Amino acid sequence: MRKILQTLIALAVFVILWWLLSAMAASMFLPSPLQAVEALFRRLSAPKGMSHVWISIFRVFVGTLLGALVGTVLGIATRYIKVVEVVVRSVVFPSLQSVPTVCWALMFILWFGYDSVAPILSIVVAVTPFFIINTWEGMKELDTNLVEMAYSCTRRPFKILGKVVMPMLYPYIFAASKSGFMISWKIIIPAEIFGSTSGMGYMLHSAYKNFYIDDVFGWTLVFATILIFFDHGVFNFIDRKFVRKWKPRELKRS
């Protein structure tokens, strides 16, 4: 209760400050909170307004999921296959980490044109390293006693992977999903600005180009709301409800 109150007070202070500043500045440069909220609803209720939101959400989800798949598979494979380890360590990882995502985005536009493909691939490139690193970490912390126990029951490696190893990795993959998802939202905007004719990034950019400044703020608000919703709502819920179960518990001594 106390925490919610604190958050509300902080938010109120923020809105009041914004409002005071906007009263001093020309509305061209800083619209008031009310104007921004107004613009937000105007934009979202406009025909196709929501569709731009949905398409961005869709790209973020597909991109994050693909990145999760690639990163997790690579992360696990490095542990078991030497060649994969060398390739990931010396080629994949450095190229994903050292080349700025915007450069990747530009290349993808060059190759795939103005479509969903370029933003999605940009996201994949940005989040994959998170999943590789986290899966690595998880594989390092793997309880080898449990793996040996499973190995004493069967010789089917994929069964062991699915029933014993993967569950131990869930908390790590979840942590990567959480940060990867946040990164995706930051990537999708520039990717859509450069490489798409739809989505929230595109709308933000066209508002800016046409100097509809309250629209720019409106879209920014939509954006922040979605991010907060997922971070505090969805991910916290999943964490409380599902992920805790997979975390190793301190076993009490008999």
Added chain:
Amino acid sequence: METTRTEAIVVSDLRKNFGRLEVLCGINFDVKQGELICILGPSGCGKTTILRIIAGLLPYDSGLVLLNGEDIQNSRDYRRHTAVVFQEPRLLPWRTVWHNVRLPLELRQNKVDVTDEQLVGQALELVGLSEFTDAYPHQLSGGMRQRVALARALVTQPQVLFMDEPLTGLDLRNREELQDEIVRIWDEKKISLLLVTHDPTEALHMADRIIVLSGRPSRIRDIVTVSIPRPRSRDTAEIRALEQTIRGLFSDE
């Protein structure tokens, strides 16, 4: 009578080095079908290594290990006939007791059907945990956790059961209780049991024969036959005498 029984396991001239460290140096013994054998030795002598090799968890350098007359290195399905109980229970913390016991079936088969579910129930009943099927490992005591591990090993109905100091972490009361229970289950299920321990009293209470190992590199000092009828009482003159003999084998070194 002993000689007419066929061997479940034959180990001949087993050798193993860890790098330049010689751990096992020519180990020979066998386990007859339905026999309860204890491997007894001081800690760090390589008795666990022997067990892990026979259980197929560790490669060996030279020698031969046969299970039902078949070389374990060539036998593709010998895991179907064996099960291992480790020193720690090694339960999956995210699974309930029931689903921990069910695990080996899931690992071996593509589908777990109704008859398999019955096996899970039977195994849990055998170790006296029928009322705890929905508990998680962290809610159980150490003794109960080891019982779950025992049920998990029994659920696949193995011919040969390997146990690696399964009672070491437990207090005396739990240990003695589980010793009797393991003997009871072994007798009921007619399995061959190979149990590693460092405790002579435990070996004398349970075993048909005790394989006494020397310190590293491991050699077999002696194989002691315990012909005391079961159920055995503890701390009788006969057992104390045998214990003296066994402890004598250690101090000779």
